[in-house]
Amino acid sequence: MLNSYIRFAVCHSTPSSHGGHYLLLRGFMKELEERIAQQGTVKPGNVLKVDAFLNHQCDVELFDHMGAAWAEHFKGKNIDKILTIEASGIGIACVAARYFGNVPVVFAKKAQSINLDGDQYTTTVYSFTKQKEFPVIVSKRYLNEGDHVLLIDDFLANGKALQGLIELCHKAGATVEGIGIAVEKGFQGGGDHLREAGYDVDSLAIVESMDPENGSIVFRS
Numbered sequence: 434m435l436n437s438y439i440r441f442a443v444c445h446s447t448p449s450s451h452g453g454h455y456l457l458l459r460g461f462m463k464e465l466e467e468r469i470a471q472q473g474t475v476k477p478g479n480v481l482k483v484d485a486f487l488n489h490q491c492d493v494e495l496f497d498h499m500g501a502a503w504a505e506h507f508k509g510k511n512i513d514k515i516l517t518i519e520a521s522g523i524g525i526a527c528v529a530a531r532y533f534g535n536v537p538v539v540f541a542k543k544a545q546s547i548n549l550d551g552d553q554y555t556t557t558v559y560s561f562t563k564q565k566e567f568p569v570i571v572s573k574r575y576l577n578e579g580d581h582v583l584l585i586d587d588f589l590a591n592g593k594a595l596q597g598l599i600e601l602c603h604k605a606g607a608t609v610e611g612i613g614i615a616v617e618k619g620f621q622g623g624g625d626h627l628r629e630a631g632y633d634v635d636s637l638a639i640v641e642s643m644d645p646e647n648g649s650i651v652f653r654s
């Protein structure tokens with residue numbers, strides 16, 4: 434009871450009246466913050482579990498609102514491809530693509546497979562949640578010189594997954610036009626490093642701090 438009170442209070446410190454529609458306030462998406470506050474669980478080890486709506490069970494209407502928010506933010510940019518990473522980024526990226534003229538969505542694979550034939554761009558990244566290194570692979574057929582790419586992912590923590598995707602784009606000679614993230618954990622610094630490096634990072638919710646002891650989640654304002 435106490436936990437939900439703290440989280441509710443934090444989330445509603447700014448009044449919101451989305452009434453079923455997404456609301457962008459100071460660049461953040463209040464609807465997403467509210468869902469995180471209501472259904473997110475803070476796990477030990479700085480892990481935020483949001484699998485009720487984002488990365489296990491998927492709320493497609495919420496994804497649609499996220500796509501609309503990124504389309505608004507990246508309006509005017511010449512984006513002709515979306516690149517994400519399996520698995521959780523795929524659904525979000527596909528829905529978002531509807532707002533970017535149905536551009537192709539390419540997802541980087543995290544393991545070699547017999548389905549991956551031909552030349553590939555590859556790199557290695559360290560996984561925050563799995564705590565081990567894994568390969569990031571894209572076929573050279575689907576990432577090309579001259580592509581204008583929007584990177585999309587569900588979470589941004591230390592920024593390793595995105596650094597891997599950026600490296601693949603550089604190897605291909607593609608331009609990274611922007612980065613759309615659902616949930617950034619601001620306290621882990623990956624997002625701010627990317628911004629300092631000059632990337633246009635649009636995170637729809639930025640968690641400033643969270644506490645596994647009392648379940649509180651504080652958003653950047």
Ligand code: 5GP
Binds near residue numbers: 591
């Ligand atoms: P990074 O590479 O930025 O450290 O971590 C980003 C990747 O790790 C994302 O692709 C996401 O799948 C996963 N991740 C990082 N932090 C969390 C978290 O708190 N919750 C969940 N569900 N995934 C996370």
